[in-house]
Amino acid sequence: MNAIQTLTKDQLDTLLNEGEFPASVRLAAPKVVVIMTQDWCGQWADMAAYLPDFVDQAAIFTVEYNRLPDFERIMSFKEDVFKNRQVPYVRFYRDGKLVRHSNWLPRGSFSDMLGRA
Numbered sequence: 060m061n062a063i064q065t066l067t068k069d070q071l072d073t074l075l076n077e078g079e080f081p082a083s084v085r086l087a088a089p090k091v092v093v094i095m096t097q098d099w100c101g102q103w104a105d106m107a108a109y110l111p112d113f114v115d116q117a118a119i120f121t122v123e124y125n126r127l128p129d130f131e132r133i134m135s136f137k138e139d140v141f142k143n144r145q146v147p148y149v150r151f152y153r154d155g156k157l158v159r160h161s162n163w164l165p166r167g168s169f170s171d172m173l174g175r176a
Contacts, residue, residue: 063110066093066122071129075136080120085155088118090176095137096147097125102163103147109166117173151176 066074066084073081085091092113096103103123110119124133138144143162151159151172158176 061118062114063119063121066120070120071122071124071127071133075129075132078140079157080150080152082155084118084120085152087120089154090117090173091152091155092117092119092173092176093150093152094119094121094147095133095150096121096123098123099125100146105165106147106149106163106169109169113169113173117176 064087066080070081070084073079079085080093084093094103094106094110096106107121110121113119122133124130124137127133137148141148141150141160143160145162147163149161149164149169150157151161153176159172161172164172
């Protein structure tokens with residue numbers, strides 16, 4: 060697998076219009092992790108530091124949505140559709156299907172959850 064990828068505008072548009080990440084994200088690898096966050100979050104800085112150690116185990120996509128022009132729309136979607144008001148918000152997919160979701164996880168818990176995804 061490759062480096063951590065940033066979600067594209069097209070991928071985010073699909074999320075907002077269809078209610079789920081596109082197949083290009085969910086099926087990028089057998090295991091996929093998507094993290095929606097804001098750049099100011101200290102817990103995000105903690106996760107961002109350890110995520111590179113997991114790129115051989117899953118495709119990892121991130122978005123710091125407060126830095127985007129569609130910030131309000133993306134945040135509202137995450138809060139209203141995904142029903143999550145905290146950052147970072149983490150979604151785990153296996154073979155294209157959502158299997159778990161969480162908020163910030165310390166390294167060991169992230170590893171355990173990824174292993175069960």
